[in-house]
Amino acid sequence: MKLSKSLPLAAALLALPSLGLAQEGPVAGVNASTDTVFIFNSLLFLIGGFLVFWMAAGFAMLEAGLVRSKNVTMQLTKNVVLFSMAAIFYYLIGYNLMYPLGDWAVEGLLSGNWSPAVLEAVGVTADAADDYSYASTGSDFFFQLMFCATTASIVSGTLAERIKLWPFLVFTLILTAFIYPLQASWKWGGGFLDEAGFLDFAGSTVVHSVGGWAALTGCLILGPRIGKYTKDGRVVPMPGSNLTLATLGTFILWLGWFGFNGASQLAMGTVGDVADVSRIFVNTNAAAAGGSVVAMILTQALYKKPDLTMILNGALAGLVSITAEPLTPTIGAATLIGAVGGALVVFVVPLLDKLKFDDVVGAIPVHLVCGIWGTIAVVFTNPDASIATQLYGILVVGVFTVVVSGIVWFILNLVMGLRVSEEDEINGLDKAELGMEAYPEFSKL
Amino acid sequence: MKLSKSLPLAAALLALPSLGLAQEGPVAGVNASTDTVFIFNSLLFLIGGFLVFWMAAGFAMLEAGLVRSKNVTMQLTKNVVLFSMAAIFYYLIGYNLMYPLGDWAVEGLLSGNWSPAVLEAVGVTADAADDYSYASTGSDFFFQLMFCATTASIVSGTLAERIKLWPFLVFTLILTAFIYPLQASWKWGGGFLDEAGFLDFAGSTVVHSVGGWAALTGCLILGPRIGKYTKDGRVVPMPGSNLTLATLGTFILWLGWFGFNGASQLAMGTVGDVADVSRIFVNTNAAAAGGSVVAMILTQALYKKPDLTMILNGALAGLVSITAEPLTPTIGAATLIGAVGGALVVFVVPLLDKLKFDDVVGAIPVHLVCGIWGTIAVVFTNPDASIATQLYGILVVGVFTVVVSGIVWFILNLVMGLRVSEEDEINGLDKAELGMEAYPEFSKL
Amino acid sequence: MKLSKSLPLAAALLALPSLGLAQEGPVAGVNASTDTVFIFNSLLFLIGGFLVFWMAAGFAMLEAGLVRSKNVTMQLTKNVVLFSMAAIFYYLIGYNLMYPLGDWAVEGLLSGNWSPAVLEAVGVTADAADDYSYASTGSDFFFQLMFCATTASIVSGTLAERIKLWPFLVFTLILTAFIYPLQASWKWGGGFLDEAGFLDFAGSTVVHSVGGWAALTGCLILGPRIGKYTKDGRVVPMPGSNLTLATLGTFILWLGWFGFNGASQLAMGTVGDVADVSRIFVNTNAAAAGGSVVAMILTQALYKKPDLTMILNGALAGLVSITAEPLTPTIGAATLIGAVGGALVVFVVPLLDKLKFDDVVGAIPVHLVCGIWGTIAVVFTNPDASIATQLYGILVVGVFTVVVSGIVWFILNLVMGLRVSEEDEINGLDKAELGMEAYPEFSKL
Numbered sequence A, B, C: 001m002k003l004s005k006s007l008p009l010a011a012a013l014l015a016l017p018s019l020g021l022a023q024e025g026p027v028a029g030v031n032a033s034t035d036t037v038f039i040f041n042s043l044l045f046l047i048g049g050f051l052v053f054w055m056a057a058g059f060a061m062l063e064a065g066l067v068r069s070k071n072v073t074m075q076l077t078k079n080v081v082l083f084s085m086a087a088i089f090y091y092l093i094g095y096n097l098m099y100p101l102g103d104w105a106v107e108g109l110l111s112g113n114w115s116p117a118v119l120e121a122v123g124v125t126a127d128a129a130d131d132y133s134y135a136s137t138g139s140d141f142f143f144q145l146m147f148c149a150t151t152a153s154i155v156s157g158t159l160a161e162r163i164k165l166w167p168f169l170v171f172t173l174i175l176t177a178f179i180y181p182l183q184a185s186w187k188w189g190g191g192f193l194d195e196a197g198f199l200d201f202a203g204s205t206v207v208h209s210v211g212g213w214a215a216l217t218g219c220l221i222l223g224p225r226i227g228k229y230t231k232d233g234r235v236v237p238m239p240g241s242n243l244t245l246a247t248l249g250t251f252i253l254w255l256g257w258f259g260f261n262g263a264s265q266l267a268m269g270t271v272g273d274v275a276d277v278s279r280i281f282v283n284t285n286a287a288a289a290g291g292s293v294v295a296m297i298l299t300q301a302l303y304k305k306p307d308l309t310m311i312l313n314g315a316l317a318g319l320v321s322i323t324a325e326p327l328t329p330t331i332g333a334a335t336l337i338g339a340v341g342g343a344l345v346v347f348v349v350p351l352l353d354k355l356k357f358d359d360v361v362g363a364i365p366v367h368l369v370c371g372i373w374g375t376i377a378v379v380f381t382n383p384d385a386s387i388a389t390q391l392y393g394i395l396v397v398g399v400f401t402v403v404v405s406g407i408v409w410f411i412l413n414l415v416m417g418l419r420v421s422e423e424d425e426i427n428g429l430d431k432a433e434l435g436m437e438a439y440p441e442f443s444k445l
Helices: A008-014 A034-066 A069-098 A105-111 A137-158 A165-187 A204-222 A243-265 A271-303 A308-322 A331-354 A363-381 A387-415 A422-427 A429-434 B008-014 B034-066 B069-098 B105-111 B137-158 B165-187 B204-222 B243-265 B271-303 B308-322 B331-354 B363-381 B387-415 B422-427 B429-434 C008-014 C034-066 C069-098 C105-111 C137-158 C165-187 C204-222 C243-265 C271-303 C308-322 C331-354 C363-381 C387-415 C422-427 C429-434
Strands: none
Touching: A034 A069, A034 A137, A034 A243, A034 B034, A034 B243, A034 B271, A034 C034, A069 A137, A069 A165, A069 A429, A069 B243, A069 B271, A069 B308, A069 B331, A137 A165, A137 A204, A137 A243, A137 A363, A137 B271, A165 A204, A165 A387, A165 A429, A204 A308, A204 A363, A204 A387, A243 A271, A243 A308, A243 C034, A243 C069, A271 A308, A271 A331, A271 C034, A271 C069, A271 C137, A308 A331, A308 A363, A308 C069, A331 A363, A331 C069, A363 A387, A422 A429, B034 B069, B034 B137, B034 B243, B034 C034, B034 C243, B034 C271, B069 B137, B069 B165, B069 B429, B069 C243, B069 C271, B069 C308, B069 C331, B137 B165, B137 B204, B137 B243, B137 B363, B137 C271, B165 B204, B165 B387, B165 B429, B204 B308, B204 B363, B204 B387, B243 B271, B243 B308, B271 B308, B271 B331, B308 B331, B308 B363, B331 B363, B363 B387, B422 B429, C034 C069, C034 C137, C034 C243, C069 C137, C069 C165, C069 C429, C137 C165, C137 C204, C137 C243, C137 C363, C165 C204, C165 C387, C165 C429, C204 C308, C204 C363, C204 C387, C243 C271, C243 C308, C271 C308, C271 C331, C308 C331, C308 C363, C331 C363, C363 C387, C422 C429
16 A cells, blocks of 8 residues: 555645635644644554443453353443442542642542542643643543543452442442552552652553452452352363354453554653554554464463453453553564563462452453563563562552451441342343343243 | 653753754654644544544444333334434535635525535645544544444434434434534534533533533423323333343443544644543543432432442433533542433433333433533533523523424425324334334244 | 534644744644644554554453353463563564665565664653654554464454364464565565565555455465365355354454554554545445445345344454555545455355355454455556555455465464364364353253
């Protein structure tokens, strides 16, 4: 296709001002105008934001495909409602907690001197824009909200098939209003982790490991599903009910990740920025490819048959692994970083089963383990990264999330009870908690 | 992420012109150039347009998930073909009827002095552009076409499981060629409703209520499905066959709505416009969140169990409700406007059943009732709106659509018969009308 | 919507420079600045690229829906892995083979003087950009990669339900690393077909016919599925297991095609280019509409019942048909070109069955036959096209692909064996080759 087009630049330079409305004058200069930069940056957030929104559908399909059919309606319900709750509580509390207006957000919150997120007025002018050198506040809010919702989405898969709806939703409220925004402020709100030089481009630690840690503590308190681990140490497979949905979900997440990582460049109004966004798209894709291919090869080697669920999780593992630094690697390095992620998943999934951590969809290997790996891997390609600082960041965020989410799960367990009754679990959460089957016309084996 | 980037504006201002090709000269000024505004606006329509196109898939999945499996192939067929027909007849007739070239489009149409839509020539220059201050005609046509197709999509769900294919398609032809464009011209073509000050930003009335009214009159003439209402007044539940599809469809619609409402700003080439588009994205999302959460809470309160299909319709209700004015509300107000929409759905669905309106997917509560609510709600946040004018617009469009679509359904019923035979309805439309099952390998209960 | 907005151009012209940061000076001129053109073009590739990426999900869903449930996991596995392999091997070999750095790429490859694709450095300046008059290399690579992957996706559907996984993957490697890039270089890399005046805007021949020819040769060597054709000459229908998935896949492909054709304009930084992209969006949509409606009408006329799978393939046929020239036709001409494509599918599908070519999903009629038709149809609307040159291009690419892919299939058959055992085919590839069912809880008939 390249050659069939004349050069647009030459055309642009040769074209004479030809419109009566415009004053005669110079051809526009080399750089984009200042308004244009603002528009490009805002547009990047809007496109990135709707792509990350789409990841909510990806999680819903992935999880609905990987649970048994008697729990599908519940998994769908959780995924729709957790997104909606994230939208509401990130607006009410999270956004201004993450990007503190004053010195320390929690102070403001505790003192009652608080406001939910406020956007620029309708038809705002450049003068009145909150940050004219950046982008519209609305576009920033829209994009940041989606990251908060993604964190909540990660938790629901691990705890599937046995957790009650309402305590899960209360946890989601606390996660999206407080836990996620507070720790995210340490890095992305310009807090102490950012000052310490901790690097996490699009959130291997800030988003994925946080979701993973919260899932891990919940999983620990909740315990495994009935029948998953036998007394004699066997692991009973409980295959997902619909692998086309799981595959669709993976493709959706893969697509959404271009927005997740690409728009985390936060700018595309200069040659350098748009070329960087392009690098990020390529590297994000390469990492997913590396992760899935390695998962296929390893499952063939280990189990004599490629395992589709591992291949899907391998792709996601690659995506999580590249998220802390999707810009600096070459395409080859990105593929390798993703490939290591894919291998980690293949080895960690059976390890978790040995430890009797019953993670229904593999969110802990994918989001937590590869979130850590990706954060460490920054040091291989970004000269500004220090391994000590990276480990420090991983540790700080990990300890905080484990302690706080652990306390919250513990209290919820005490007050509301986290787990459905044995009978309800065996009959399925759809009938017991929702009275509605996902596939009512199809007979089960 | 905010702090990890240097300011792109500062970089842009400091960068010296450094390219041999460009003449030395001033750094570009503050505003975007006039070409750039045209490009941004056209791009907004293209992005908005493909997002609204995607809603066609959303309706298809939502409806396929909410009908019984014996009618799924039919529902899919209708959704694909109605979109294709909209594309053809909006091109042939609708577009120029909606944006009249002369004084009154119908005159042109009747006099035979008529042309289908014509786009700008290949490689058009600024001078030759149809509207250089706006956007390319192709991008405008693409975007507007999707609204016409959306209107047709709304009708198919309500009438599912009993209407014949061909009369439905004839109705679709008339809807997309005449009914939708004609009434849309009254507002968006600069007609009398626009002159009267009627406000409907992205079509709560012009799109959603029109689809809803057409569905309502069809539903009235068609009657309920066999067995839906017993003689002793009970409503027999006929649960949808696939709730994952219904959820997927809802997420698709939600995603598409960012284009539906956001690109209805019609411009993003200035700071104010792109900030407005951003506000609209945020508010659209907030309304969907509000609608779904309220539907969950209300169904828990009323029926002791959250109802996923109500939660999904609650999200859609929120989206329809914010569509008449997604720009002026604060995020909080948008959430509330959507929440009221969600509540309306929960209360109107059983009400319709009492009236023996058998609306298979809930399109009337979602698109008609919330379309009206959203149009009224404009007065709460937009000081330019008058409640009298809003009611006038709702009424005019409603009466027109009910009368014309009623006549069309009536004639179609007389000439072709709208309804399949009792036997065909019981066996399912897939076997009877199409000879093809959607899930041929899976046994039905 | 049109009238509710003031003119953005007028606003832009009237606005005074009002920002302290910017120097006083001229309002930006008419044309977009040179940086802005680069940004717009790169953005076009990124958007187009993620839309074409999404087509990988479309092929996966379409094929999963059209095979029998016992082969669904295999079809999903192939579609995920083939995409990942395309990403890796197009990076390692394909990209630089397609856009040769020196005179003749194969020379470089054979001499060992070779490099995989290299992107511009992080934060590249205009001076250092690989092609400042075009777009960022990363965005170009991202977009071009997706075309290579699409070509591989086409092959998998035809050969479904009987080909082994591993030889298929080896073929994919050769296709994405060598076959596709080499022949693509003849046109899009500025090779001899381009010099001869062969026109193929977005790849009716370069992408679709190549995938189709490779599928055809594979199909010939592989033979039909067991039981598909009886000794007495009957064709046994083997209906797809899930028509909602097939429909979803079609909608995904339709959406992705806006990127496929639209971004093949390769530029949107001028009024003419963005208006052309808009034309392409409209025409692409029109052709799909034409194809699906004609398929519906013809199947009704021929078989007395509309056939959903034909309608879906009709839409895809329309899309392939318009791909060689989506820019120059009027909307009406585009609809007709697509309509002919839809008719071709309806007639060629039974013809292939007569010839005992067992094409499981209809990829040969859609991608090969309509790829040829679309390439010929260029002459009807583009005055630069010559029928002789078009046929010459079709022939050259066809002979090359048939010979090379034929040899590869032949060798793979000899060395690895292409086909699963009779027993495995009857039991389904999922159990035999993967040990994993797609729908394990649902009983089969």
